[in-house]
Amino acid sequence: MFSETVQAEGHLIDSDILTKIFDIIIACESTYEVLEFQIGKTNDEVSRILLSVNSKSKESLEQALGDLLLLGCRPIEENDAHLKPAEKNACVPDDFYSTTNHRTTVRHQGQWLTASAQRMDAVICIENGQAICRKLRDVKKGDSIVCGHEGIRVMPEFKERDRMGFAFMSNEISSERRVETSVKKIAEMMRQIKKEKGKIVFVSGPVVIHTGGSIYLSQLIKSGYVSALLSGNALAVHDIENALFGTSLGVDLEHGLPIHEGHKNHMRAINTINRAGSIPEAVKQGILKSGVMHDCVKANIPFILAGSIRDDGPLPETLMDLVQAQDQYAKHLQDAHMVICLSSMLHSIAVGNMLPSWVKTVCVDINPAVVTKLSDRGSAQAIGIVTDVGLFVNMLARELAN
Amino acid sequence: MFSETVQAEGHLIDSDILTKIFDIIIACESTYEVLEFQIGKTNDEVSRILLSVNSKSKESLEQALGDLLLLGCRPIEENDAHLKPAEKNACVPDDFYSTTNHRTTVRHQGQWLTASAQRMDAVICIENGQAICRKLRDVKKGDSIVCGHEGIRVMPEFKERDRMGFAFMSNEISSERRVETSVKKIAEMMRQIKKEKGKIVFVSGPVVIHTGGSIYLSQLIKSGYVSALLSGNALAVHDIENALFGTSLGVDLEHGLPIHEGHKNHMRAINTINRAGSIPEAVKQGILKSGVMHDCVKANIPFILAGSIRDDGPLPETLMDLVQAQDQYAKHLQDAHMVICLSSMLHSIAVGNMLPSWVKTVCVDINPAVVTKLSDRGSAQAIGIVTDVGLFVNMLARELAN
């Protein structure tokens, strides 16, 4: 029989964490005995648990401890984290510690270091007395990699923090909800964040343009609610197509009718920008006079256009090297207070992977599966709103204009 | 070789009818020869075709002629329709003519009679020199039933009628459309119909309430844009729940939070109406003071609540006898100029079955499959809008208030 004693504290019950702790132990074919348990007697008090985990094999025990770690359980005996050198570039020892999006500290030389650049699916390197989350591909031979489970503490977000506000909205994802209510709450948070000079990053797919959200997204940009826009080639192409020719995907946005040679307009838009040399140049030369891209340039809002395999063109600004695109996305997400994802599963999941779990994240899509998927992939903090994205942006801009 | 010569005229090309004519002949393992064809030389001119259909078996020919009939092709030789007596109640001869939703005339004693109460999946009875569409279940033993294919003319709707307006909207069903554009067009039609004292029937599911559309639907009722409301038990229950307790399905519509004992509120709503005796009584007694049902009662707008197998309660007004419910639906759809279906596949398909093809029909749902399904079931005239129904009603009421 192999066993180890672990402890945890926090709002263990409010956040279903205790349930998950027991589930994991059973799933790892182990048993538990609760040695001590102090329940938070009131809503403000935290709970504390001390329990012994017992397994028939060393392997099962290791598995259980590894998973329990992610829920905030740590061995009672404190040790430094194990460090092993990366054997070659982009390659680490097999027992490397793979990060979640939760705040993590690592014990090094008796000190608890908070990992910087927290994100999921990274490794942790110790470098110059600092703990850093690093993507596997950025690991260099010889980097000091945190391995095993010792000397690591993970602090899951406790739902309790703003019980009746943001967290509660996340209960159910359904198209049968009153979106006006959510719009009001989100607008309120945005106002608050803007007031405190915080950062609100928008992530958006081209559907915002097709559904007529363009002018409302522009309003948000102009009113200072957008700190950065993360998107792809298609949003920019269709926005510029719309600004130049009044169409999106060849459909006249004003009348809803497909128009003559409309299929060609997006290629004409790309060609026009190529001629000017870049989007800012086209704005400067007076060729591009309106639209989301125009307004970003005018308001000096950074926009990052990540390339994709289905892109036409691409526009000069589109980053077809995805390593570069991911790095730019990550850079602009740093210190974000809120991220609003509009109708783009691809870019939303990309951003979800990069964000720490304490960043307020809203995901709007007409397809409930997109919204569910983001949560399933680990971005459990994301609030899903199932609605028409064009009308959503319309309502949001109107609410913020009041 | 069996063959017959048929003719057709109209906007055969604009409406893809010619394509379908040829498709059917091939599908019936037959061949065709075009004997004469006059193309409409301009947009206003109709086309005319005379073609011979040739089959190896009498059965194939009969099949082809039966299907061609529905596209407006008729034998050149005019004969009276065959009439046979219904052998018993709700039972007709095997070769009965089954109606479509298109305008149909029947030749009887040398006269072409226009069938009344046109709808799909009915039989045609000749009674007192009149042709009447009758549901199978309403057929009585001895009724004179139109059988075979002779002496019948079907006039499919030609898309051309308002080319650039209503018809064009129906091109594609997609969530990637600008709903504001559609809302404007629909509002315009509604204004026109109201001005001409025409009839606009709303068909609605409970999602309108859950998504916060209640007050906007009420606005439409109060401003005279709703001639009748066809729905089910659930819409009324959740509307009354909302009016009495501020919740819908136990969720507080103002704050979006599930509330204490909310699961019980819909039962309390039913109980309250049961105590008053009926919805109008509850209005009269000052118990029910707001909401869609209240406003229907106040504005004297008829509402029909059809029962369903999943109903709780039901409310006193809910028709749990579906034969009665279908008859009431059909009665209130008579002479409708426009039907707007909001988020209810069940009631929308029911209504689609009852409507002639010349009634403007709009179907709004967040699920594109619902919208597609209505078309697939024969209501090809229905325009589908894929969006959030709560926001749609909000925009529509706002547009009509301008």
Place this chain on the structure above:
Amino acid sequence: MFSETVQAEGHLIDSDILTKIFDIIIACESTYEVLEFQIGKTNDEVSRILLSVNSKSKESLEQALGDLLLLGCRPIEENDAHLKPAEKNACVPDDFYSTTNHRTTVRHQGQWLTASAQRMDAVICIENGQAICRKLRDVKKGDSIVCGHEGIRVMPEFKERDRMGFAFMSNEISSERRVETSVKKIAEMMRQIKKEKGKIVFVSGPVVIHTGGSIYLSQLIKSGYVSALLSGNALAVHDIENALFGTSLGVDLEHGLPIHEGHKNHMRAINTINRAGSIPEAVKQGILKSGVMHDCVKANIPFILAGSIRDDGPLPETLMDLVQAQDQYAKHLQDAHMVICLSSMLHSIAVGNMLPSWVKTVCVDINPAVVTKLSDRGSAQAIGIVTDVGLFVNMLARELAN
């Protein structure tokens, strides 16, 4: 300050019940103090809690107690339930107790009575020393109705019961799952239930026929895996259409092509059954020779066809009086061990309302929203499988034939 002390025991943590208890108290604007808490030290041991609930108003306290009751919390002081007479037919006092689908006992004259016919959204009547769940519409003036919160105990299902089996499957609803795995588990349960002479009820929409599931559902019927079939008019019509003409909704199931005059086949099917007088008569007369309906008749499996507002026909067996249909559904669901719902939101929710929470329920649909909705409506025990229902029935029949 108003306060009351309540207690609960069971697998409070495994089933997230403790979390919900605290959530409710906060949501009711009350506070709590945990007076005693014994945690289940191992997976088999239950937990016990004693806590005081404190509110500023009597109303808030009542609300909190009402909701806590549904999670298994009861006052420490035991009293008889309050009984009040129904004031008229289908109308009960305002503070009536509205049931959940969980096992419930009521204290009457010092005795705890287990409510029979447990289902959600009913009231509890005490009659001849027995507690009975009764639908509101079946309440008669003077019936003795359980009111308030005292003397009632609710026993929520604890997920723990078969941890690694059925319950675990329900974690996530997603189309990105391996359906073969679920099919194997379900087949295993079905074999077990059949062996123990238990009851497996199928609930099915017409999509099973359209997607080619007909012959596989027939196999299940013939092999004795179907105790009753609950459905609507459409399933029977399209099954008979397929048996008589090889089509479903006018599409040739063998070749996938829409066929000549196919639109009419479902009306011909109804007419044929009307002529025979009934489905069993059509089987007896050798007119109906195959299909799901035929095999039900041959195997003497009861089938209930509930009418709906969109029905054509209907067939002679279709119950157009929904009160009767609901009663028949409920009758055949009695003592079911497992219910399998195939592609019919309408009938699945109807059945979900009628079932106690301890009946294993599987809901299969290609639309994840249907599956989610059933859970949201209170049938939390339902396991959702998002897949093609035709292929699902195919795999299930194949697995059970092995």
Place this chain on the structure above:
Amino acid sequence: MFSETVQAEGHLIDSDILTKIFDIIIACESTYEVLEFQIGKTNDEVSRILLSVNSKSKESLEQALGDLLLLGCRPIEENDAHLKPAEKNACVPDDFYSTTNHRTTVRHQGQWLTASAQRMDAVICIENGQAICRKLRDVKKGDSIVCGHEGIRVMPEFKERDRMGFAFMSNEISSERRVETSVKKIAEMMRQIKKEKGKIVFVSGPVVIHTGGSIYLSQLIKSGYVSALLSGNALAVHDIENALFGTSLGVDLEHGLPIHEGHKNHMRAINTINRAGSIPEAVKQGILKSGVMHDCVKANIPFILAGSIRDDGPLPETLMDLVQAQDQYAKHLQDAHMVICLSSMLHSIAVGNMLPSWVKTVCVDINPAVVTKLSDRGSAQAIGIVTDVGLFVNMLARELAN
């Protein structure tokens, strides 16, 4: 009044082309007069039309002619195409001709040249007496670009070609179809193409792995039905994760349960391949012993993994430079006879953009919107099948093994 006379011939009616011709003229605010029309008298005969298009402005006429060109209408007077030099790299004159996916010929020095590398959204360059479709980004300064509408002929696919076979399947996209029927037809075509040593390219998303399709896709590879596999990083990662650890996205595929530390397995898989140096190396070293990637390596089937903004890792083979990825995709699609797209909107649309319209394309997804979208984007030849992709591949492999 500006006017021009154009002609067209082919199966104009079967393919709705005539309808579209008239629609376009009206939409361009022009009128038409049919000067001559010869209808195809039988199914085999083509139709011919000569019509004059009349517009009030030169611009409208140009628009109409530009759009009519895409439907196969060409001016009666034959001229050489206008050539203009590209003004700089990736930038062409404003009136450049933008390609469709239909076969196109260009008149140059009195000769009609068939454009090579036909795809949509390209320009046509004349180089060394040859017409070549070239992506805008590949255009070099001074390239000879086809501009305007003269001297260009487009040959739309006529649906008629295999009326009762492939084309007919495309009628409706719905989840309410019998997938077994489609599987049989597709299997038949695949057998035929393999027999003729034709090329079948598979395009696949990771859902094939999550839904358990892995072993069936492997069977198809081993039996020689897959000429190339176009996918992304995720398919390979989850396939290798499954091969090494038995999980996909951390879910145990055999038992359907999420497993201990499963979230980390995909990172472990990437790390393992990074250590080996490449996928083929991992196969060679005996580390990777099964799965789709393994079987591709063993069978020497090329696989292209395009990077995306949401990728973890990536694997050494993943092309993070999308220009390179698109070029590789295009290379392997050359001369494909059939393309089967499994559950990946991103890669399917990418491939749709690259394919000429005469390549048989099948798109399988559980979400009908994905299937519809591919068609809407111009890949009208794509046949959509709405079903569970894991079960689909299972059925297809089984059918082909018979």
